[in-house]
Amino acid sequence: MFATTTLRKAVLLSLYGASTLAMMTETYAQTTDTTVQSVSVIGSRRAASSATDTVVPVDVIPLSKISESGGQFDLAQTLTYVSPSFNSTRQTGSDGADLVDSAALRGLGSDQTLVLVNGKRRHTTALVNLFGARNRGNTGTDMNAIPMLAIKDVQVLRDGAAAQYGSDAIAGVMDIGLKKSKGCEAVTGYSQYSKHDGKNWLASAYCGVDIGNNGVLGITGEYLDRGRSNRADADNPRTIGDSKTQNQTIYLNGELPTTGTGRLYFTAGAQKRDASSGAWARGGIDSDDIPSRNSAAMYPNGFVPFINAKIDDQYAILGHRNQLGEWNMDLSQTYGKNKMIYDISNTLNASIANKDLLAGGKGVSASHFNAGGFSFEQLTTNLDFNRYFDGAIGRGLNVAFGGEYRHENYQIYAGETGSYIDADGVGVGGNAGSQGFPGFQPADQVDANRHSVAAYLDLEADLTDTVKAQAAVRYEKYSDFGSTTTGKLAGSWRVAPTVLLRGSASTGFRAPSLQQMYFSSTFTDFIGGVPTDVVLAPNNSAVTKLAGIPKLTKEKSTSYTLGSTWTPTQAVSVTADLYQIKIKDRIVLSGRFDDSNYPDLATKLSTLGVGQAQFFVNSVDTKTRGLDLTASHKATFGADKLTTFLGLNVSKTEVTGIHAPASLKGYEDVLLSEKERLYIEQGAPRSKATLGFDYVHGAWESDLKIIHFGQQTLGTYSGTAGGVANQYYKPKTSADLAFTYTINKNMKFTFGGNNIFNVHPSEQNPDETDNGFKYESVQFGLNGASYFGRLYVKF
Numbered sequence: 113m114f115a116t117t118t119l120r121k122a123v124l125l126s127l128y129g130a131s132t133l134a135m136m137t138e139t140y141a142q143t144t145d146t147t148v149q150s151v152s153v154i155g156s157r158r159a160a161s162s163a164t165d166t167v168v169p170v171d172v173i174p175l176s177k178i179s180e181s182g183g184q185f186d187l188a189q190t191l192t193y194v195s196p197s198f199n200s201t202r203q204t205g206s207d208g209a210d211l212v213d214s215a216a217l218r219g220l221g222s223d224q225t226l227v228l229v230n231g232k233r234r235h236t237t238a239l240v241n242l243f244g245a246r247n248r249g250n251t252g253t254d255m256n257a258i259p260m261l262a263i264k265d266v267q268v269l270r271d272g273a274a275a276q277y278g279s280d281a282i283a284g285v286m287d288i289g290l291k292k293s294k295g296c297e298a299v300t301g302y303s304q305y306s307k308h309d310g311k312n313w314l315a316s317a318y319c320g321v322d323i324g325n326n327g328v329l330g331i332t333g334e335y336l337d338r339g340r341s342n343r344a345d346a347d348n349p350r351t352i353g354d355s356k357t358q359n360q361t362i363y364l365n366g367e368l369p370t371t372g373t374g375r376l377y378f379t380a381g382a383q384k385r386d387a388s389s390g391a392w393a394r395g396g397i398d399s400d401d402i403p404s405r406n407s408a409a410m411y412p413n414g415f416v417p418f419i420n421a422k423i424d425d426q427y428a429i430l431g432h433r434n435q436l437g438e439w440n441m442d443l444s445q446t447y448g449k450n451k452m453i454y455d456i457s458n459t460l461n462a463s464i465a466n467k468d469l470l471a472g473g474k475g476v477s478a479s480h481f482n483a484g485g486f487s488f489e490q491l492t493t494n495l496d497f498n499r500y501f502d503g504a505i506g507r508g509l510n511v512a513f514g515g516e517y518r519h520e521n522y523q524i525y526a527g528e529t530g531s532y533i534d535a536d537g538v539g540v541g542g543n544a545g546s547q548g549f550p551g552f553q554p555a556d557q558v559d560a561n562r563h564s565v566a567a568y569l570d571l572e573a574d575l576t577d578t579v580k581a582q583a584a585v586r587y588e589k590y591s592d593f594g595s596t597t598t599g600k601l602a603g604s605w606r607v608a609p610t611v612l613l614r615g616s617a618s619t620g621f622r623a624p625s626l627q628q629m630y631f632s633s634t635f636t637d638f639i640g641g642v643p644t645d646v647v648l649a650p651n652n653s654a655v656t657k658l659a660g661i662p663k664l665t666k667e668k669s670t671s672y673t674l675g676s677t678w679t680p681t682q683a684v685s686v687t688a689d690l691y692q693i694k695i696k697d698r699i700v701l702s703g704r705f706d707d708s709n710y711p712d713l714a715t716k717l718s719t720l721g722v723g724q725a726q727f728f729v730n731s732v733d734t735k736t737r738g739l740d741l742t743a744s745h746k747a748t749f750g751a752d753k754l755t756t757f758l759g760l761n762v763s764k765t766e767v768t769g770i771h772a773p774a775s776l777k778g779y780e781d782v783l784l785s786e787k788e789r790l791y792i793e794q795g796a797p798r799s800k801a802t803l804g805f806d807y808v809h810g811a812w813e814s815d816l817k818i819i820h821f822g823q824q825t826l827g828t829y830s831g832t833a834g835g836v837a838n839q840y841y842k843p844k845t846s847a848d849l850a851f852t853y854t855i856n857k858n859m860k861f862t863f864g865g866n867n868i869f870n871v872h873p874s875e876q877n878p879d880e881t882d883n884g885f886k887y888e889s890v891q892f893g894l895n896g897a898s899y900f901g902r903l904y905v906k907f
Contacts, residue, residue, distance in 0.1 A: 155276070175265055205352065293320050391548035401414070459481065506575040624667075662730070863902075
């Protein structure tokens with residue numbers, strides 16, 4: 113993104129203000145003095161590289177000012193309103209996806225963006241997004257597991273980079289850089305929606321201290337309490353809005369000098385999250401939910417089950433950088449684990465209640481169940497070398513090579529018996545399992561492992577004073593599906609002092625996640641009066657073998673970018689980048705196959721006691737085309753300063769092919785319905801733009817951001833074939849406004865509002881939406897305006 117120092121400063125200044133820019137520039141200047149790999153910029157492995165040297169689009173987003181005075185209290189929502197190509201929407205009515213915000217770049221899936229921390233791969237969540245969630249069938253990285261005050265900057269590489277960094281880097285790469293600065297700071301904040309709910313309480317503190325001989329340790333602790341919001345109509349018993357979460361997080365980040373130029377570096381972080389979301393309501397004595405899903409003895413007026421979860425997230429890096437002769441060496445070990453255990457409350461197992469009633473009892477069941485859960489663990493070992501050869505191949509050549517070993521484990525844990533059991537078993541209509549979320553059964557349990565090895569070569573050459581080139585090749589071999597080789601070519605040409613042209617072409621891949629390969633969910637339904645299993649079957653199981661579903665393999669991609677930067681003056685900068693990403697054999701979650709849509713397959717499945725089945729399969733090809741545009745301007749009016757920034761992303765994703773396995777030929781509309789196709793094509797707005805104005809006058813600073821969200825079209829449950837139009841969401845524009853007063857050099861207070869004009873998505877038919885409400889969780893969410901205040905202290 114940044115072709116010159118002037119351009120980089122202009123863009124950073126316009127986004128984050130003069131004080132942040134000064135601090136960011138100083139930080140880069142300080143780190144450049146260190147000996148080994150002093151500056152790390154995503155997309156480049158040059159030891160002395162910076163954002164000014166990259167040949168592909170790189171955004172450097174400083175988090176200092178935002179963490180001090182921003183109106184959003186978590187990382188995913190913050191980036192949504194800063195980066196036009198980044199999207200994260202809070203879900204409601206989507207089970208576990210309500211508790212972990214998924215995030216993605218350029219309108220692609222959340223598992224097609226690779227996330228790094230301090231340049232090292234970060235693990236994904238154990239959760240697979242299901243049941244109406246955006247990024248359906250995807251895993252992703254929980255951005256909110258890292259406290260914002262611990263973060264120095266977020267670097268976004270908007271380019272395919274699997275040849276450099278491996279699996280998942282199809283849409284791009286995000287690198288979260290943690291602080292190692294000395295000194296202490298703290299922030300407290302409060303916010304709520306204009307409806308007086310969704311109350312957020314934030315307390316966070318960071319301290320950087322000296323350790324050992326010229327070492328540093330940064331410690332961040334954070335407590336964030338997010339209250340529920342509810343936008344359900346007065347006559348609707350449901351809770352529709354933000355889930356309730358309580359996050360307790362601690363992060364350590366530091367380094368110690370060793371012998372010579374060597375440095376030992378380390379990171380350790382952990383978060384415990386207690387989260388709760390309201391499920392769909394069950395009716396009372398006047399509804400059809402008795403006796404199928406309710407018991408009149410327990411909830412005569414109906415009830416709303418709550419899907420609660422305890423989420424544990426752990427992350428650690430231990431590494432050492434030093435020099436071997438003229439070569440820089442980096443050896444590191446990274447560990448990550450995410451665990452999620454469900455606890456369903458205000459519920460019942462209707463089959464237990466009905467069995468009790470038939471036996472002459474009162475028709476009651478337990479109201480609280482441990483429903484089991486899952487975990488994902490990842491260990492990654494990296495060994496990297498790089499060296500710059502001055503004068504080689506023109507002006508100079510940087511050579512980097514290395515290897516990686518990664519081990520992954522995925523487990524599913526069964527819930528307690530009452531959370532899944534079919535107690536009556538006689539087909540009287542009492543559904544098995546805890547209402548709202550049936551527990552995982554013993555048959556769903558899994559303990560799966562795999563490993564992979566990789567080797568790469570990365571070359572960067574200064575061919576002339578104005579021409580740079582980059583080439584990379586990477587080989588990876590997985591224990592479960594085989595090997596793959598990817599490559600990348602990129603270059604830039606400064607055609608004039610103020611104009612830079614750049615472009616890239618690359619191939620990429622994404623390995624199927626263990627979650628997609630082994631996720632299993634079974635619940636019992638009555639079909640024709642017979643208790644029958646409805647399963648989401650793991651790959652290579654008896655169900656998928658019977659259905660003729662092949663073993664999952666990698667997604668393959670080709671990516672092209674072409675762009676330019678223009679800096680006519682020190683006060684003005686413009687960047688524009690066109691891109692195209694084609695993905696072949698994209699993994700999707702199929703629709704449910706049963707007797708109503710595929711009788712022959714249903715007959716086969718019945719021999720296993722299965723009435724309905726769905727599965728993951730490599731069956732879809734997509735093409736994404738788009739434009740990223742930024743423009744910035746800075747001006748002074750005496751002692752006052754005004755900085756302006758415009759960021760725009762326009763993209764369009766199309767499903768270009770559906771390749772059903774031979775056993776499902778002719779049933780492509782079940783494999784990928786129009787509703788599911790639209791999730792892929794328009795799960796994010798077709799366009800997003802941010803126009804920001806930052807004005808500084810003495811001790812006061814005002815920050816106005818206008819955010820425009822483009823249109824979206826999503827499917828309905830009835831389908832257009834049934835005469836029901838798709839859900840069309842009109843383009844919408846919201847605005848955020850904040851005022852900061854600097855009390856003294858170490859203290860400032862900020863207050864303001866988000867979505868201050870109380871804009872909502874287009875109203876829809878609640879019977880056709882995913883969450884059963886007139887407002888869907890699209891574009892900017894459904895909650896409306898909010899207000900906040902926060903106090904920042906440095907000491």
